[in-house]
Amino acid sequence: MTPDMDEKNENLHQAGREQLTLYGISGSPGIVVGKIVVLSHQQDQSACYRLDADQVESEVERFQAAVTRAEGELVDLRRRFEDDFADTLSIIDSHILMVRDRMILKRTTRLIRDKQINAEWALSRALGLIKEKFERIADGYIRDRFADVKYVAGRIAGQLSGHRPESLAGTAEEVILVSDDFSPEDTIRMQSEKVLGFLTEKGGVTSHTAIVARSLGVPAVVGLEKVTSICKTGDTVILDGFSGRVYLAPTRDQQLQYLEYDRQHRAFSDELAWYIHLSSETVDGLRVRLSANIEMPAELQAVQQYGAEGIGLFRSEFDYFHQDHVPDEDTLFASYRDLLAGIAPDPVTIRTLDVGGDKFAAYLQDSGVRLDLERNPALGLRSIRFSLRESALLVTQLRAMLRASCYGRLRILLPLISSLSELQRVRSILHAIMEDLHREAIPFNPGVEVGIMIEVPSAVVMADTLAAEVDFFSIGTNDLIQYSLAIDRGNEYVAHMYEPLHPAVLRMISQTVEAAHNQGIEVSLCGEMAGDVVTAPVLLGLGLDELSMRPSAIPHVKRLLRHSYFRQLTDLGEKALKCGDGGEVRNLLTGYLPRYYPEEFGNR
């Protein structure tokens, strides 16, 4: 990542500094403009001198006192931040242990005594010996821990010379700090000082600086090669923590432009953050559940962060494909149990395997299926059809789900159901598994909710019949659009005809909702349409009970919902159903959206 000239800019020598754009890695989001202070981790410049024999013991005492103070400082720091920053604390813990480690303590003391040299000198020699030892380590990760040892020794040296090396005392204005790297202690302590942002040469997204900067909410760009030599204290920079770019010596216009970007980002995310803890309902009290689509349990944090009310779609494929063998029941059980327990009491909707059989080529070797011969895979052996053919896979997955059903609210979702008989087959398999579990005295919830995806036109037409047999519907618009409009979205010649707002699609959604509500069951919708603020109002107007989307879209849709009236949404839905084609629906929305949501759509 070498610095590049920003060629677009004509004013190259403003304020006597060359304009440069430096490309690094985004460590923590946010944009700031400010002056920088370059902190060079100072070399050990302290004097080295020999001692008289009678000075030795007092020198040892001086050293030990410095160690005690350095330790005390670390312990204090740890106490101040006990409640936050779990990641940081464990790093501080190892630093606390190191400061009293005999490789530093005993060796330095011995060097002072044996060689009759001053403490600073002895400490730096002890550090040199440790360095030699670490340099012989082949493993890069462990070898790099020498940086921590050096940092700890630096703190002791700082105490010996009586000053805090990284203190910013004296800076009156808020500054952007530039360094080779920051220790977590540096980063945390700077919270109380005036720091706008961080720039470092070292590090990636998971570096100490990045982790701590994110938890402090301070923008940071890391991995900027040579930044400490390119930038000088007093230079003005724009730090863009979103893109990982740093603009050195920006023009006045650039600064104003980026400050405006920052203001927009903040205004938007502050306002959206406000919605995360509010209930998802219209002004007049109609509640709609906004839930999350996820693929991995690791996404749970995002689910909670964005205020999702449960998981509307857990795509269960990840467990099958992140390793080279098919997972066993216990692995799946553990995965589902953690998910359910993590979200309880909100529901978790787990969809059974929804893939083409081609993904299971190895598994299918002996089953006589030749998937490479499928001429039309979208209409072929996939999803529930595949699961029913390879029923051992399905049984394992359903058993794992049932066993997990005691740990929260589970909803089992069956994809690509196109006829009642498929549903009945799965039902009878479920029934048999329940009897087995009962016999084996393994606990499960016998009343677990079972639902189907409505994504094949035949299921829409038969929705009234199907609704009598299940506990909920989930409309999968991505496939429903492809099957009802006969459009392969991946085909460049027809992709432009893929129209989510086609009245045919909207009418199918509406029929499904009506059939479900007549039977008293809920309908969710989990395609991309659910998380799109343009299409979401229409969907809400069609009477869906739940929209499930990627977690980060939830605050946007919730804001929309909370600015709506039930009557106004149903009006929109009714009008959209009467439109002749997708273009007409879009025209309707062009009139509607800016009128009701001027903040989002007013400028379009």
Added chain:
Amino acid sequence: MKVVTRQCRVRNPKGIHCRVATRLAEIIADHEATVQITGDDDSVDCTSILDILSLALIHGSLVRFRAHGRDADKVLAAVEALLSRTNDP
């Protein structure tokens, strides 16, 4: 005094790095026992985390422990549990 030995493999993908070494030293400090740890050829006692780190015990390394003291059994059980974890303590 009771002497107990045990050997196990390092399961943490990053090897025995700071966090693991710190926890190891803490476990030993919490028990009444002294523990020697032996990597490929070096042997150190577990009170120095820098000594432990410098053994460079990477993922898959075979490690031998030798403990003596009242809690020798208990401490090695805890140590073995720590080393067989695949995530950070």
